[in-house]
Amino acid sequence: MTMQEFFAMGGYALYVWPAYGLTLIVLLANIIIPVVQRKQFFVNALKKNGKKL
Amino acid sequence: MFLVPDSVGRFFHRMASPPHFYAFTERLMPWLVVIFLLLTAAGLYGGLYLAPADYQQGDSYRIIYIHVPSAWMSLFIYVVMAIAGAIGLVWRIKLAEIVAISSAPIGASFTFIALFTGSLWGKPMWGTWWVWDARLTSELILLFLYLGVIGLYGAIDDKRVASKAVAILALVGMVNIPIIHYSVEWWNTLHQGPTVTKMDKPSIHVSMLIPLLLMALSFNVYYLIAVIQRMRVELLQRERNSQWVKTMVLENKQ
Numbered sequence: 289m290t291m292q293e294f295f296a297m298g299g300y301a302l303y304v305w306p307a308y309g310l311t312l313i314v315l316l317a318n319i320i321i322p323v324v325q326r327k328q329f330f331v332n333a334l335k336k337n338g339k340k341l
Numbered sequence: 342m343f344l345v346p347d348s349v350g351r352f353f354h355r356m357a358s359p360p361h362f363y364a365f366t367e368r369l370m371p372w373l374v375v376i377f378l379l380l381t382a383a384g385l386y387g388g389l390y391l392a393p394a395d396y397q398q399g400d401s402y403r404i405i406y407i408h409v410p411s412a413w414m415s416l417f418i419y420v421v422m423a424i425a426g427a428i429g430l431v432w433r434i435k436l437a438e439i440v441a442i443s444s445a446p447i448g449a450s451f452t453f454i455a456l457f458t459g460s461l462w463g464k465p466m467w468g469t470w471w472v473w474d475a476r477l478t479s480e481l482i483l484l485f486l487y488l489g490v491i492g493l494y495g496a497i498d499d500k501r502v503a504s505k506a507v508a509i510l511a512l513v514g515m516v517n518i519p520i521i522h523y524s525v526e527w528w529n530t531l532h533q534g535p536t537v538t539k540m541d542k543p544s545i546h547v548s549m550l551i552p553l554l555l556m557a558l559s560f561n562v563y564y565l566i567a568v569i570q571r572m573r574v575e576l577l578q579r580e581r582n583s584q585w586v587k588t589m590v591l592e593n594k595q
Contacts, residue, residue, distance in 0.1 A: 294390070298400035303465050307404045307458040311411070314450050315563060322570035329577050333590040 357436050359576050360585040366569045373566050380559035387552030395549075404462040405549075409537070410557040412455040414564060415483060416518055418448035422490070423515050426508030435579070436572075438504035441511065442494050443571035447564055449487035456480060467531055475524035476532040479517060486514040500579055 297304045355361045388406035395402040422444040429438035459477070460470045471477065490507050497503035525534045536545045537553065545553070580586050 289390075297403065298394055300399060300401040300403075300465060303401055303461045304403050307407060307461045310457055311407045311454050314454055315567075318447055318450050318567045319570060322567075322574045325574045326570075326577065329574065329581075330590060333581065333586075337587075337590060 357434055359436065359580055359583075362436060363573060363576060363585075366573060370566070370569065373562055373569075377559055377562040377566060380555055380562060384552045384555035384559050387555060388549075392549045392552055393546075398466060401462060401465045404458050406552055406556045408455060408458040408462060409553060410560040411451045411458065412480070413557055414560050415448055415452040415455050415480070416521060417561075418444050418451060418564060419483065419486070419511070419514070419518060422448060423508075423511040426504070426511045429504055430508040436576075438501070438508075439572050439575045439579070440568065442490070442504060442507060443568050443575055444564075445487050445490045445494070445507075446571065447567045449484060449491065451560070451564075452480060452484040452487060456484065463531075472531050474530040474532060475528035476521065476530050479521040479524050482517055483514075483521060486510075486517060489514075 295301060295305075356365065384406065389403055392403075394400045422441050425437045425440040425444065428434055429441055456477070459480075463472075464470050490510055493510055494500075494503045494507045497506060524530065525532050537550065577586055
């Protein structure tokens with residue numbers, strides 16, 4: 289199988305690849321969002337602590 | 342409880358303590374990510390490259406390797422959410438409440454993926470993006486149940502009260518789970534019947550079945566990773582006034 293044949297997906301590339309692409313985006317977002325939120329939590333908590341001191 | 346070995350009991354007891362959970366999951370995470378990447382690589386290689394095209398559906402069927410595992414996860418996560426919610430409701434275990442609410446966005450995501458990839462598969466095979474048949478409609482209701490859980494939790498300020506409300510909603514919504522599973526048998530639908538979870542031999546060739554099961558495993562590990570990430574944030578926010586979180590903030594640990 290050549291690379292072109294693989295990416296053509298027997299003529300169904302327009303259906304198969306968007307399905308995989310969207311899945312990747314949604315799954316990545318579900319990891320990135322909480323990691324960013326956690327970083328944010330520590331930044332905010334430190335700021336608050338600074339005001340108290 | 343006499344059936345549970347002592348060490349296992351101790352493990353769960355310690356896990357229910359927020360600082361232990363936080364520290365333990367930090368050490369666990371790299372291992373989970375490695376296992377997830379290996380399973381996904383093997384599953385995708387088997388499914389997209391090694392497995393032959395379907396004799397009826399050509400290469401379009403390859404959507405199955407994300408569609409079916411996502412649909413399974415959408416049901417599995419809902420059950421986990423409802424059970425964790427019930428445990429939180431009865432025994433007031435904080436970590437169980439956090440498992441329940443942290444599962445909701447991930448379950449909603451898998452439900453959305455199942456619907457979306459199903460639509461992309463339905464268009465070339467059925468000639469339509471969407472039909473209001475039993476399987477598709479009950480899965481859409483599942484998405485609304487997840488969104489309802491997320492919305493209800495966000496609407497109540499006291500998070501312990503919010504967890505109670507969410508647990509009850511999740512438990513009531515359990516009614517939908519068998520409906521989704523049996524919808525293709527109870528009603529005449531456009532959606533095909535089960536090919537893997539049948540009592541007799543699955544009607545899918547082993548070269549297609551193995552990558553499918555690998556992807557299902559991979560999505561399970563993914564859920565574990567994603568739910569732990571969400572739980573850690575939820576835990577920090579709920580426990581922001583407790584000593585262990587304050588110490589971590591001051592030591593600038595993340």
